[in-house]
Amino acid sequence: NYTTVVTLISIFSLFSSYVQKGTCYNLIKQSEEGKSSMLPNGDSSIKTLIAIGSIGEGKSSLCNSLAGKEYDDSEFPIDGTSTTSRKKLKWRGNGQNVWLIDTPGLFAQSENEENKALDSMITELKKNSKVHVFAIVLNGSKPRFDESRKQMLRKFKQMFGDSFLDKNTVFIIANWHYDESSCAKRLRIGQNEASKTSDINKTLRDNFGVRNPKVPVIFLDVQHQKEESEEKRQFQKGLDELQQCLNTFQSYPSSSFRSPLSF
8 A cells, every 4th residue: 555655665765875874984984994095104105214222323313314414403303312203204315205213212311211202102103004124223433232232122122022133124333434544443453344244143143043144234424524435435335225125125013012111
C-alpha cells in the first residue's frame, strides 16, 4: 500500500545518505592522509640531519656552515644553548631541501637539567618521523677519544637505540685545519685522516660492538679561509662526502627514540 511504499522510500533514502556520508568520511580521511604524507615530516625527498655531541665540539658552527652561513652566525647560536634548533634549509651549494637539527651539548649543566633539555630534544626530534644522518661532531683540536666521549656515545645509544651507530652515523671532525702549519704539526705526531678514521672505528668495535666495518669519518674545517685554495677544496670534499651519506643512507625511524627521563 501507499504507506508501505513511503516507508520503504524513506528507509532507502536514509541508507543512501548514510552510505554517502561514510564515503565522504573515507574520502576526507584519505585526503587528510594524503596531505599528511606530503608534509615535510612525511616527504621522503626531504632528508634530515641531526648534529649531536658534547658541549664545545662544534655542532652549532657546523650547522651554520651547512646552512651556508659563517660558522659563528646566529642561524644556529653557538652560545652553548640548551634548546634544540630545528630548521628546514637549503643545503649549502646546490639548494637541496634538508631538515637540519642542532641539539644541546652534553655535559653543559647538571645531569638533571641536561636530562630535561634532552627530553625536550627528543620531543622535537620526533616531529621528523625519520632521520637519515646522525652527525656526531668531534673537535679536531682534541685528539683523544677519551672517557667523556665514550660516555656520550653510551647515552646516545640509550636514547636512539643500539643500531643507530651501525646504520646512520657519521663522525664529523670539526676544526681539522688544512693550513701548512696544522698539516706539518699532524705530520710530526704521525696523525692524519686515515689514522683518525682507524682510531674511531677501532673504538666503536672494541667498546660499542659496532658491526659496520667502517663508519664514515668526515673532516670539515668550518673555519677554513676562503682565499686558501687547498682549505676550500678540502672543505668542499667534506661537504660532498656528507651529502652523499645524507642521500644514500636508509632512513631511521624516530618512533623508538627514548627520553633520558625514562631510563
